[in-house]
Amino acid sequence: MTRYAIDRAHNTLLALWSTGIGDTAIIVARLTHDQLPHNTRELAGALTRLSHVCWRSYTHPASAADPDAPNGLARQRQQERDAFARILPLITATRPSDQPATTKVEHAALALARVLRVLDASQLTTLVTTDVAAELAAIEQAERGDLSDRAQQAATLSREDASPLQISQADRLLRDNPFGNQDLLTQVDPTAAAIAAAHWFHAALAVTARHTGMHPLHVVAGAEQPDKPLAIESLTDVTTAMDDGTRARHVVMPLIRNALHIADGHLHGILDVQERLTAAHHLIDKARTTHPELNLTPATIHLPLTALDPARPAPDLLDNLLHAITTCWHLYQHHTENPHSQEARQTFVTALREEAASRPERLL
Structure with missing residues (x-):
């Protein structure tokens, strides 16, 4: 605005x-x-x-x-x-x-x-x-x-819907540069850009996991950001859903919409919250038996309602996904001979483009 x-x-x-x-x-x-x-x-x-x-x-x-x-x-x-x-x-x-x-x-x-x-x-x-x-x-x-x-x-706003044309534009920009560029951040609606980035992130996970022998969730763990402790949770949500065959659009939109609802003071998806509360109570019960020194109680457990910044969920998720794609490259690079060569980077980008192109149905 x-x-x-x-x-x-x-x-x-x-x-x-x-x-x-x-x-x-x-x-x-x-x-x-x-x-x-x-x-x-x-x-x-x-x-x-x-x-x-x-x-x-x-x-x-x-x-x-x-x-x-x-x-x-x-x-x-x-x-x-x-x-x-x-x-x-x-x-x-x-x-x-x-x-x-x-x-x-x-x-x-x-x-x-x-x-x-x-x-x-x-x-x-x-x-x-x-x-x-x-x-x-x-x-x-x-x-x-x-x-x-x-x-x-509008490139700084989070929208409850995304145009297929904008998603396609973001997909083209990421094909040109899978790590993101200025046009992606300034010329594309960030909700659409996050949908495309989720598709490319999932492709980067597959390429990196094959190359390194690591489990995809271990790759995700490497994308931790000290100043954004909940970023891993959003990436895990994307990874788990897309591994189950959910399309990028159907993964990203609920995350952004939920954060926007919370920003408006509304809590949607009460069943998901109940599952989180049940898991938290199980954690407390287990900790009382195995680690009583932690003194975990319902008052000391912090239960985030969303893993995204409610004030800017779409740009926040886009930032997490682009950071994770770069993390995939760094892990791939670490398991490569001559890791600092331009050839190694080009090999990763080529494999990433092939992986993303092999599953176009995962985007929309």
């Missing part, structure tokens, strides 16, 4: 967004000295909130919700998306609307309109309206799978 800020040194309203490898900023409008600071800060806040609720229609599309759900979630999401058409008329209206707001998008647009009326500057309203229109166009562009220009901010 786009964040808005006031540059006090130059008295300007700025729009800032992430690109996957850093943030970019543009000047939306130059402010006048008679505009009170608290009013302009409210303007920045209202614009940020509007961007947030609008981008949520991208990350939580109606197509990803069960249309038959009793709470009508798919219908609610479609109503939020349909409200995009009413944003510009609401913020440019000279008088408050008589119609009550029924969506979060409309509430955010009306809040922005109130701030603009307080500031009472026609040129500022025109410039803000132009920027909001550009933001809405960026969301629509991202929905089409084009993450260029302002829509590039």
Whole structure:
């Protein structure tokens, strides 16, 4: 999403967004000295909130919700998306609307309109309206799978759905460079990129296990990251499911959706949680007999609800998978004559491409 800020040194309203490898900023409008600071800060806040609720229609599309759900979630999401058409008329209206707001998008647009009326500057309203229109166009562009220009901010968001075209694009980029590159991080929706990366990670596991004689789960254990202790759990989930024949899309999407639900304050998959609780109680009972000095109790056991960062689950999983592919190469390299030669690396990459190409059905 786009964040808005006031540059006090130059008295300007700025729009800032992430690109996957850093943030970019543009000047939306130059402010006048008679505009009170608290009013302009409210303007920045209202614009940020509007961007947030609008981008949520991208990350939580109606197509990803069960249309038959009793709470009508798919219908609610479609109503939020349909409200995009009413944003510009609401913020440019000279008088408050008589119609009550029924969506979060409309509430955010009306809040922005109130701030603009307080500031009472026609040129500022025109410039803000132009920027909001550009933001809405960026969301629509991202929905089409084009993450260029302002829509590039979608490369940092986690979506509940993934376009097959975006997955195919990520697959092509990984075929060119299985370790990932800048285009993968900035031009592809990270949910789609994570699906493709799971496919290539599983192929890397197979190549490395054959070459080293190690069990795939032992290879996974080598991908531990000191600053991300739960990364191994996410990789193990991917490995176990794909070993059972589950396709990459059907492995990755539940992981990301579960993390997004947790970020929203909802707990889905209660049976999985019950299994985790049962396993934790078995661990406590066993520890009391074999290792009483550990003093394990329900109060001392930490039970993660998700192995991914709920604030950015798709980029987090993508990072874990790319790190694991590199780990596979390092283990492969360690069991190779002339490990530092370019030939050894090329042999690994060639074997990886052949393995990934031999099982295309595992991707979608």
